[in-house]
Amino acid sequence: xxxxxxxxxxxxxxxxxxxxxxxxxxxxxxxxxxxxxxxxxxxxxxxxxxxxxxxxxxxxxxxxxxxxxxxxxxxxxxxxxxxxxxxxxxxxxxxxxxxxxxxxxxxxxxxxxxxxxxxxxxxxxxxxxxxxxxxxxxxxxxxxxxxxxxxxxxxxxxxxxxxxxxxxxxxxxxxxxxxxxxxxxxxxxxxxxxxxxxxxxxxxxxxxxxxxxxxxxxxxxxxxxxxxxxxxxxxxxxxxxxxxxxxxxxxxxxxxxxxxxxxxxxxxxxxxxxxxxxxxxxxxxxxxxxxxxxxxxxxxxxxxxxxxxxxxxxxxxxxxxxxxx
Amino acid sequence: xxxxxxxxxxxxxxxxxxxxxxxxxxxxxxxxxxxxxxxxxxxxxxxxxxxxxxxxxxxxxxxxxxxxxxxxxxxxxxxxxxxxxxxxxxxxxxxxxxxxxxxxxxxxxxxxxxxxxxxxxxxxxxxxxxxxxxxxxxxxxxxxxxxxxxxxxxxxxxxxxxxxxxxxxxxxxxxxxxxxxxxxxxxxxxxxxxxxxxxxxxxxxxxxxxxxxxxxxxxxxxxxxxxxxxxxxxxxxxxxxxxxxxxxxxxxxxxxxxxxxxxxxxxxxxxxxxxxxxxxxxxxxxxxxxxxxxxxxxxxxxxxxxxxxxxxxxxxxxxxxxxxxxxxxxxxxxxxxxxxxxxxxxxxxxxxxxxxxxxxxxxxxxxxxxxxxxxxxxxxxxxxxxxxxxxxxxxxxxxxxxxxxxxxxxxxxxxxxxxxxxxxxxxxxxxxxxxxxxxxxxxxxxxxxxxxxxxxxxxxxxxxxxxxxxxxxxxxxxxxxxxxxxxxxxxxxxxxxxxxxxxxxxxxxxxxxxxxxxxxxxxxx
Numbered sequence: 019x020x021x022x023x024x025x026x027x028x029x030x031x032x033x034x035x036x037x038x039x040x041x042x043x044x045x046x047x048x049x050x051x052x053x054x055x056x057x058x059x060x061x062x063x064x065x066x067x068x069x070x071x072x073x074x075x076x077x078x079x080x081x082x083x084x085x086x087x088x089x090x091x092x093x094x095x096x097x098x099x100x101x102x103x104x105x106x107x108x109x110x111x112x113x114x115x116x117x118x119x120x121x122x123x124x125x126x127x128x129x130x131x132x133x134x135x136x137x138x139x140x141x142x143x144x145x146x147x148x149x150x151x152x153x154x155x156x157x158x159x160x161x162x163x164x165x166x167x168x169x170x171x172x173x174x175x176x177x178x179x180x181x182x183x184x185x186x187x188x189x190x191x192x193x194x195x196x197x198x199x200x201x202x203x204x205x206x207x208x209x210x211x212x213x214x215x216x217x218x219x220x221x222x223x224x225x226x227x228x229x230x231x232x233x234x235x236x237x238x239x240x241x242x243x244x245x246x247x248x249x250x251x252x253x254x255x256x257x258x259x260x261x262x263x264x265x266x267x268x269x270x271x272x273x274x275x276x277x278x279x280x281x282x283x284x285x286x287x288x289x290x291x292x293x294x295x296x297x298x299x300x301x302x303x304x305x306x307x308x309x310x311x312x313x314x315x316x317x318x319x320x321x322x323x324x325x326x327x328x329x330x331x332x333x334x335x336x337x338x339x340x341x342x343x
Numbered sequence: 344x345x346x347x348x349x350x351x352x353x354x355x356x357x358x359x360x361x362x363x364x365x366x367x368x369x370x371x372x373x374x375x376x377x378x379x380x381x382x383x384x385x386x387x388x389x390x391x392x393x394x395x396x397x398x399x400x401x402x403x404x405x406x407x408x409x410x411x412x413x414x415x416x417x418x419x420x421x422x423x424x425x426x427x428x429x430x431x432x433x434x435x436x437x438x439x440x441x442x443x444x445x446x447x448x449x450x451x452x453x454x455x456x457x458x459x460x461x462x463x464x465x466x467x468x469x470x471x472x473x474x475x476x477x478x479x480x481x482x483x484x485x486x487x488x489x490x491x492x493x494x495x496x497x498x499x500x501x502x503x504x505x506x507x508x509x510x511x512x513x514x515x516x517x518x519x520x521x522x523x524x525x526x527x528x529x530x531x532x533x534x535x536x537x538x539x540x541x542x543x544x545x546x547x548x549x550x551x552x553x554x555x556x557x558x559x560x561x562x563x564x565x566x567x568x569x570x571x572x573x574x575x576x577x578x579x580x581x582x583x584x585x586x587x588x589x590x591x592x593x594x595x596x597x598x599x600x601x602x603x604x605x606x607x608x609x610x611x612x613x614x615x616x617x618x619x620x621x622x623x624x625x626x627x628x629x630x631x632x633x634x635x636x637x638x639x640x641x642x643x644x645x646x647x648x649x650x651x652x653x654x655x656x657x658x659x660x661x662x663x664x665x666x667x668x669x670x671x672x673x674x675x676x677x678x679x680x681x682x683x684x685x686x687x688x689x690x691x692x693x694x695x696x697x698x699x700x701x702x703x704x705x706x707x708x709x710x711x712x713x714x715x716x717x718x719x720x721x722x723x724x725x726x727x728x729x730x731x732x733x734x735x736x737x738x739x740x741x742x743x744x745x746x747x748x749x750x751x752x753x754x755x756x757x758x759x760x761x762x763x764x765x766x767x768x769x770x771x772x773x774x775x776x777x778x779x780x781x782x783x784x785x786x787x788x789x790x791x792x793x794x795x796x797x798x799x800x801x802x803x804x805x806x807x808x809x810x811x812x813x814x815x816x817x818x819x820x821x822x823x824x825x826x827x828x829x830x831x832x833x834x835x836x837x838x839x840x841x842x843x844x845x846x847x848x849x850x851x852x853x854x855x856x857x858x859x860x861x862x863x864x865x866x867x868x
Contacts, residue, residue, distance in 0.1 A: 049745035049748060049749035050748065050749050050752060053748035053749060053751070053752055071461070098464060099382060099464070100382055101383075101388070101462035101463065101464075101517075102517055110538055110539075111539070114540075166569065169569075170573070173573055173574075173577040174576045174577045177578060180574070180577070180579045181570060181573035181574045181576075181577045181579050182565055182567065182570035182571075182573065182574055182579075183376075183540065183541070183563050183564070183565050183570070183579075184537075184540045184541075186535075186537075186541065186543075187537050187540065194537055284567050285567060285569070286567070286570055287565040287566050287567040287570035287571065289380070289539035289540050289564065293539075300745065301745075302745050
């Protein structure tokens, strides 16, 4: 078990290193930050000074090693646009996106899993047909369209919910949170539902297939033959086995929402991290782009690691096979 | 029975009317939806429009610009020119939002502060560097000495917020995040600030201009066009800036909202590379490089100027939100020439091309942004087609702004569509940046992408900038603009029109400088 975890951690670091290196060199293609950032009327002398201050006069490789050295010490550089550490710029946006991601994921667990499992167990019923057809819609409608429709119905026509932006925030643990108030929640609702619609459909489809597969297994038939009450079969034998692939997908999807919910954040003018990434690319704010990718790959590596861990706990076969290896 | 029904309906209608206008009789509150989030509350950090616009809610400047770009008294009640290099400003007798009095010391401190901020990429020192001496005459009188005669001191000062020395001493830009240091003389004071999301403020009871129009103001940043518009339509905000041009027609039809428009001081133009002997984006019709740069011939530049149908661009592509021009400043500004009117004459353009030795035209590459100006991708396509029609076969590279600037620094620009503001309300500002011979020493021609250089024109402009007499200066500026009109160093296309929209019951004082703050909205009388 220990060697399994160790290998996972080392692999994670390797992934981080490779991604960061790739990104570091690819941001140079985006153009020269000084040309974009400096006001055109800036003094040439001041411009030179800024180039030196930002370290842009040095050779690429030197900049790279300088960056690695600082990164190893936990410093990912200062944002060109905001003039403060890139990580703190990102962390300011993190709560907004976390709120969105958590609500969307909770919704997809609470709605997606029960619907999917039930549909899977009754796979010849009308219920199955309705749920599965519905999930195709949720699956194939693009985010921006769903977002715009929700805005026009619930905000513009009915005036029930705010049309976009983020609610008033309160400070907690040094970060600004909006879901602490009812008003704040109303702002998160529409973008979260937009995101959740796709995730719910995804979870429904995976848990349906998974439940059908498990339901066909010999041990389920045996349990029925032994006279185990059907409720217990579903709750213990089927759920526990059918949930494994769902957990893997949930882990990846959580990471995806945090890193790449750009289109939803754009449609709702929601000041989250995806929006920050786009803005930084437009402004060629190199430190923020790099720090962003560092952080998202870190999130992916960590969630994958946690998923592996969860797997090992839920499925003794994995635990035993890896410790045996 | 019928009567009861009627009464019920009218009661319901009355209730509906009351529900629709809850603002009457309550505290006057304003919710604004703005496009670009300010990067900080520190008014001296960076020379970015959205930052300076947000600052005007909290701070005043010595000199303010009115809605047409004229310079009017702000915190300075009056000023006079003592001699060619010395200006004297009399300060208003007022207090900051924390109750402490405004003194000459705060003014001097505020002018010195931009130079102490080193982490900025667009420093405000461009507005303070002409000032070489500051003298406190008494508590309410300041004298500023400039390096040589400098008629543009007022425009410069209109960008420098006066902050309280006491409140900002020792503060870094980061410290403003918590609202520390935001102590000004403006109509509103800060309640809370959530970067990229919202700024909440309330009336400043010490404001010298009388009781502010709103008791509470909330600014929300809604960069996405449709999100901003739906916030207005759904009543989440009371007013917005930059109405998306595709929605302007339908909003004009909507009786519940008013739209306000104003020609902005930002003009869109084409750079023509006339200064270099050969230019990379131009070939003959078979794709072979030309030995002579056609754009160095004034007739070719004039042909480009005549080939563009600016009226059609304004009417068909911009929903009327563009004012066609061949001037480089607005009509209300110094250096505007009535005689320079846009002409669309493709036949004459063809004749000029033939006269210049290009009867069959040539190939040209036009570079334009697709993420920076209103409808820039569409407009540049139209221009490419219009040029092709007179024989200049134009291919278009529609790219993000960051790519354009990089292509320029690699010397890879022959023609480009760009924009430039005129914050000084006079013609030397765009001239010095875009048209003057590149001269790093005096900071001229820093954005002269056309490599145009006309020393005679430069000296006329330089002379204008030493004339302290308004009338003489205007005349000299007009002389220079006349040369620009005939020599076509750049091809001005149009001034953009800024838009605002608000629910009924709010008046909008539309501005030419694109700066939206709570100050421009007032409850309708």
